[in-house]
Amino acid sequence: MFQALQQHLSGEFTLPLDIDTAYPLFTPAGETLWVPDWQPQYFHPADGHTSAGMVFATGHGSESTLWTLADYDPAAYRYRYVRVTPGSRFVQVQVSCQALDAASTRVQVSYTLTGLGEAGNAAIRDFAAGYAAMLAEWHSLILAWRARETSVNRP
Template sequence: MFQALQQHLSGEFTLPLDIDSAYPLFTPAGETLWVPDWQPQYFHPADGHTSAGMVFSTGHGGESTLWTLADYDPVAYRYRYVRVTPGSRFVQVQVSCQPVDAANTRVCVSYTLTGLSEDGNAAIRDFAAGYQAMLAEWRSLILAWREQSRHGQ
């Protein structure tokens, strides 16, 4: 009998960006700036405008994932996405940004993952093993994008 694995992961990193520059990087459109191969397909709204309840899909590694922006609080600099990879896993992703000072932002990221199959449980174990490295990569990708945009490339 299948038993769903559920795992909660969290971590943080600091970016040398003011909060109003850092926060938009974690919208679906913002992530297209720094995430390789991130190409969301927007269902609602069709133009991809960031809003609570927006629905979009992404594809990666032969999988298709459906997303919604469940909570959107720009005043508190917080997002909560809910996503499902059918037949594999259900995931809640929360990203919140907090100013460290006028020029630096702490980004806190948490994932709660629930397996929907044995393959999903295995994907969760793999994801958990690389979670801290993923956050370090996010920071590196954002810094590389920032450097490129400074030099007009």
């Protein structure tokens, strides 16, 4: 009999960006700036405008994942996404940003993953094993994006 695995993971990193620059990077549209091959397909709203209840899909390899922005609190610099990869896993993702000073932001990221089948349990184990490396990669990708932006905007 199948036994669903549930795993909670959290971590953080600091960006050398003010909070109003850092925070939008974690919207579906914002992630297109720094995540290679991130191409959300927007269902509602069709233009991808960030709003509570928005629905979109992403795909990697043979998997398709459906997402909704369950909680959107710009005043508190916080997002909570809920996503499902059918037949595999159900995931809640929370991203919170906190200004450390005028030029740096702490980004806290937590995932709660639940397996929907043996393949999902295996995917969760793999994800958990690479979680710290994933956050380090996010940090590096955002810094690389920022360096490109800075070099393009120099006079």
